[in-house]
Amino acid sequence: MIAxxxxxxxxxxxxxxxxxxxxxxxxxxxIVVTMMPFAIGPDLALLARIxxxxxxxxxxxxxLLALDxxxxxxxxxxxxxxxxxxxxxxxxxxxxxxxxxxxxxGLPLVVIAPLLGLMLNVELHAMGWLALTLxxxxxxxxxxxxxxxxxxxxxxxxxxxxxxxxxxxxxxxLIFGVAAANAALFGATPFGPPFTILCALxxxxxxxxxxxxxxxxxxxxE
Amino acid sequence: xxxxxxxxxxxxLTIANRALPWLIAVTVIVFAIGLFYVMNAPDDYQQGAxxxxxxxxxxxxxxxxxxxxxxxVAALGTLVWRHPLADVAGKAAAPIGAAxxxxxxxxxxxxxxxxxxxxxxxxxxxxxxxxxxLLYFGVxxxxxxxxxxxxxxxxxxxxxxxxxxxxxxxxxxxxxxNTLHQPASVxxxxxxxxxxxxxxxxxxxxxxxxxxxxxxxxxxxRNEILRRRVRSMRLMxxxxxxxxx
Numbered sequence: 151m152i153a154x155x156x157x158x159x160x161x162x163x164x165x166x167x168x169x170x171x172x173x174x175x176x177x178x179x180x181i182v183v184t185m186m187p188f189a190i191g192p193d194l195a196l197l198a199r200i201x202x203x204x205x206x207x208x209x210x211x212x213x214l215l216a217l218d219x220x221x222x223x224x225x226x227x228x229x230x231x232x233x234x235x236x237x238x239x240x241x242x243x244x245x246x247x248x249x250x251x252x253x254x255x256g257l258p259l260v261v262i263a264p265l266l267g268l269m270l271n272v273e274l275h276a277m278g279w280l281a282l283t284l285x286x287x288x289x290x291x292x293x294x295x296x297x298x299x300x301x302x303x304x305x306x307x308x309x310x311x312x313x314x315x316x317x318x319x320x321x322x323x324l325i326f327g328v329a330a331a332n333a334a335l336f337g338a339t340p341f342g343p344p345f346t347i348l349c350a351l352x353x354x355x356x357x358x359x360x361x362x363x364x365x366x367x368x369x370x371x372e
Numbered sequence: 373x374x375x376x377x378x379x380x381x382x383x384x385l386t387i388a389n390r391a392l393p394w395l396i397a398v399t400v401i402v403f404a405i406g407l408f409y410v411m412n413a414p415d416d417y418q419q420g421a422x423x424x425x426x427x428x429x430x431x432x433x434x435x436x437x438x439x440x441x442x443x444x445v446a447a448l449g450t451l452v453w454r455h456p457l458a459d460v461a462g463k464a465a466a467p468i469g470a471a472x473x474x475x476x477x478x479x480x481x482x483x484x485x486x487x488x489x490x491x492x493x494x495x496x497x498x499x500x501x502x503x504x505x506l507l508y509f510g511v512x513x514x515x516x517x518x519x520x521x522x523x524x525x526x527x528x529x530x531x532x533x534x535x536x537x538x539x540x541x542x543x544x545x546x547x548x549x550n551t552l553h554q555p556a557s558v559x560x561x562x563x564x565x566x567x568x569x570x571x572x573x574x575x576x577x578x579x580x581x582x583x584x585x586x587x588x589x590x591x592x593x594r595n596e597i598l599r600r601r602v603r604s605m606r607l608m609x610x611x612x613x614x615x616x617x
Contacts, residue, residue: 297534301527307517314513315531318506319538322545329548351541362534365451369526 153238154246161250165219176258179212183266194271201270202280202331206324208266209259209284210291210317216255217295217312220247221303221367230303230371240367245360248296256288272335279334279341283348287327290352293359294319300363304370323351381597384457388594395590399583406580409573425483427574431581432476436504438585439469443511444536447529457593459525460600462532463515464592468585470508477501500546507535521600 186204187197197204224230224247233243263284264277272280298316305311329344410427442465449458480498481491492498511528518524 297530301514301531305514305518305523305527311513311517314506315510318503318510318542319534321503322538322541325545325548347545358534358537362530366527366530369451369530370523 153236154242157233157238157243157246158250161247162254164223165250165254173258175212175216175255176262178215179208179259179262180266182208182211183269186270198271198273201267201272202335203328204270205263205266205272205280205284206287206328206331209263209288210320210324212259213256213288213291214295214313214316216251217292217299217316218302218309220251220296220299222299225303225371230367234367234371240364241360244296244300244363244367245293245356248292248360248363252289252292256292259288260284276331276335280331283327283330283334283345286345286352287323287348290323290348290355291320293352293355294323296359296363297366300366301370304366323348326351381456381460385594385597388590392587392590392594395583395587399580399587402576402580402583406573406576409576413570413573422483422486423570425479426570427577429476429479429483430574431578432472432479433501434578435581435585436469436473436476436501438582439465439472440504440507440532440535440539442589443469443532447532447536450525450529451533459522459529460593460596461589462529463525464589464596466508466511466515466528468588468592470505470512472581472585473501473505473508477505496547500543503542503546504539507539511535521603 183204186208190196190200221230224233234240236243238246260281263281267277267280268274295312295316298312298319301315302312326344326348329339330341330348333339333341333344406427410424413424413427415423443462446458446462446465449455450462477498480501484493485491511531514528514531515524518527
């Protein structure tokens with residue numbers, strides 16, 4: 151538990167302080183959402199209809215861009231090797247890193263999502279539900295991306311390879327996240343089923359992601 | 373013969389060289405029989421002759437999925453048993469499976485034009501095959517970017533296992549997504565179960581395509597082993613040169 155806390159605090163501190171770039175994802179999210187009306191046109195009715203989809207896609211891309219940082223810097227300065235030899239099981243330390251990563255890059259996205267929703271003319275009464283779907287869904291994106299980040303660092307590649315590996319695997323999260331948000335907003339379908347499936351996806355990726363990522367690191371960096 | 377005997381690449385090469393001509397012959401014969409049946413198969417009362425695309429389209433879809441199954445089994449062989457031929461088998465299956473998935477998508481879109489009136493619809497089946505193709509591309513990209521073959525093989529093995537867990541979920545979620553947005557009545561095909569007159573040629577063609585898959589897979593595995601030998605010989609030669617100077 152002490153090792154878990156120490157690693158969590160260390161990673162969050164590194165991400166928040168200068169050069170960590172924790173808020174870069176939120177900034178990117180803001181810019182993507184701002185670009186959308188330029189491409190689609192300033193039609194508020196249309197934006198209100200596709201608002202949840204824009205927010206979800208923006209959050210997906212923003213969390214994808216931040217994944218590169220998950221292992222790359224630790225691999226460069228050698229602390230990843232220390233983690234692999236440490237007392238904490240690699241699965242657990244990888245999961246800790248992912249939790250710290252989500253707290254510093256995923257959570258800001260959830261916090262500013264209602265604000266961006268206002269700009270997209272999303273109805274106020276559903277804003278809380280929309281943020282809730284992002285709150286539940288973005289950890290799944292981080293934990294699925296964890297596998298891709300581990301594979302990329304094991305091969306000493308990053309960037310586009312990471313996107314090619316991770317994006318197809320996030321299809322279910324996107325589908326159920328947008329479905330739940332739309333259900334909350336328009337009420338045509340019940341909110342419960344897609345939302346519970348979204349929770350299930352997050353929990354499953356929470357278990358499977360660290361196992362696969364630890365295996366990738368062990369096989370790649372031995 | 374115990375499975376460990378096949379672990380020796382040299383032994384595998386002799387077996388593969390002996391088996392390949394026979395496999396090719398059987399594949400050609402079954403294809404001839406299958407194509408004969410396909411020629412004589414009756415046209416659909418609604419779709420006309422375009423129904424014959426099915427004999428290419430359906431086996432390709434099956435083999436596209438079989439390819440990923442093969443890769444997952446090979447991935448277990450690589451990661452758990454460290455079988456030296458397993459990563460060769462996995463690497464060989466990836467481009468073939470991707471090619472069959474691609475054939476399935478192309479023939480499906482050519483079939484869709486006369487029957488549905490459009491080349492592409494965001495139907496659940498089409499979309500899940502497209503995602504499968506994207507996953508294949510991911511694995512191929514891993515092989516391309518890896519500097520060392522063995523390291524790339526293990527990374528690709530992990531990705532294929534993750535994909536094997538994810539594929540049913542993707543398939544299921546895409547089905548759900550489609551039924552939410554589109555009424556199922558628009559894109560239902562025919563609505564009738566397949567007549568024996570069409571089913572027999574389909575099954576023979578499926579067998580022929582499976583044999584084609586096996587032949588190609590064995591040939592690609594052989595080429596991969598030879599390619600690795602060439603690579604290690606080159607490395608040895610380079611080392612000798614470096615020591616001599």
